[in-house]
Amino acid sequence: MDTQKEQWIEETMNSLDGLRFTRASEALRERLLVLAEEVKTIRPLVTRRTLWMTAASVVLIIMVNISTVISAQRKSLQSEELDSSYFSYMNQQL
Amino acid sequence: MTDNAAAEALRSGDPRAFTLLVDQYADSIYRLVMSIVQHQEEAEDITQEVFTTVFTSIGKFKGDSLLSTWMYRIAVNKCQEMLRKQSRQKRSGKHVSYDLAGQHHVAVQSAYMHPQQELENNERAQILIGALNQLPEQQRIAFTMHKIDGFSYEEIAEILDTSLSAVESLIFRGRKQLKLLLATYYDEHY
Numbered sequence: 377m378d379t380q381k382e383q384w385i386e387e388t389m390n391s392l393d394g395l396r397f398t399r400a401s402e403a404l405r406e407r408l409l410v411l412a413e414e415v416k417t418i419r420p421l422v423t424r425r426t427l428w429m430t431a432a433s434v435v436l437i438i439m440v441n442i443s444t445v446i447s448a449q450r451k452s453l454q455s456e457e458l459d460s461s462y463f464s465y466m467n468q469q470l
Numbered sequence: 471m472t473d474n475a476a477a478e479a480l481r482s483g484d485p486r487a488f489t490l491l492v493d494q495y496a497d498s499i500y501r502l503v504m505s506i507v508q509h510q511e512e513a514e515d516i517t518q519e520v521f522t523t524v525f526t527s528i529g530k531f532k533g534d535s536l537l538s539t540w541m542y543r544i545a546v547n548k549c550q551e552m553l554r555k556q557s558r559q560k561r562s563g564k565h566v567s568y569d570l571a572g573q574h575h576v577a578v579q580s581a582y583m584h585p586q587q588e589l590e591n592n593e594r595a596q597i598l599i600g601a602l603n604q605l606p607e608q609q610r611i612a613f614t615m616h617k618i619d620g621f622s623y624e625e626i627a628e629i630l631d632t633s634l635s636a637v638e639s640l641i642f643r644g645r646k647q648l649k650l651l652l653a654t655y656y657d658e659h660y
Contacts, residue, residue, distance in 0.1 A: 384660070385652045389645070391594035392617055400500040404514045408496055408521050412488035415525035423481065424529050 473537040480528045488525065495538065496521075499545050505618040506549040506611055508599070516552060520545045535628060542629045546611060553607060601651040609644035612637055 400408075476494075479487035499520055504513040523544050531540050602610055612630065615621045621629070627637045 381653065381656050381660075384656055385649055388594045388598050388652050389648065391598050398501055398504055400496040400517065401514070404500065404517060405492065405496055407514075407518055408492045409489060411518060411521055412492055412525065415488065415522070
């Protein structure tokens with residue numbers, strides 16, 4: 377590759393170096409600020425995270441209740457069995 | 471306001487956070503989008519879409535990267551969607567063409583519309599941009615982000631959600647391909 381061509385390629389490759397960056401126009405900025413206002417008004421009061429946490433808490437409470445009922449039922453069954461075995465023993469004695 | 475504080479404020483619906491976010495990032499997001507899509511109206515529409523997504527999806531931001539990185543990632547994704555849509559629809563625009571030696575005519579977008587663009591070597595920049603548009607999408611985006619927007623390789627890797635070596639390779643291959651395209655252009659025109 378000849379030097380002149382190489383130099384031209386190199387200069388062209390660097391031709392964007394002096395590029396002045398554009399800024400968002402005032403009109404676009406206005407549109408974005410209006411958008412921000414709109415989003416603020418439609419934004420839900422409760423966040424999704426809070427919603428999931430609430431749902432998880434409700435499920436947890438229900439599960440604790442179910443397990444309490446089951447364990448209470450088991451205890452009452454055990455106590456009934458104990459009572460009946462005791463009374464059957466007493467009846468035998470009499 | 472720091473990135474994390476801004477994200478928290480947005481999540482909690484702090485009204486000032488939205489305005490601050492626009493003030494802080496409108497220019498940089500627009501610049502990035504503009505350098506990729508190279509069309510003012512489309513760049514403005516995409517910038518608006520980016521902010522809509524940010525405002526409505528802030529709950530999905532996990533905080534494992536900077537808020538700005540997350541926003542740039544959204545912007546790049548939207549640009550890629552637009553470029554793919556354009557390539558599918560083969561939408562016609564204002565074009566001029568130049569010859570590539572031994573190849574077919576290549577259409578080059580002539581209307582590179584940086585409104586405040588002031589370049590001494592405007593003609594060469596147009597040629598470079600024309601060649602840039604011939605690169606594969608990922609190479610073009612990585613090269614543009616580095617060369618025009620001034621992002622570091624590390625930042626590009628984070629934004630494109632890829633490795634540093636992948637970015638280095640993309641830019642290296644992009645540069646090599648650009649030099650080939652420019653050499654061909656030189657042979658044709660000088």
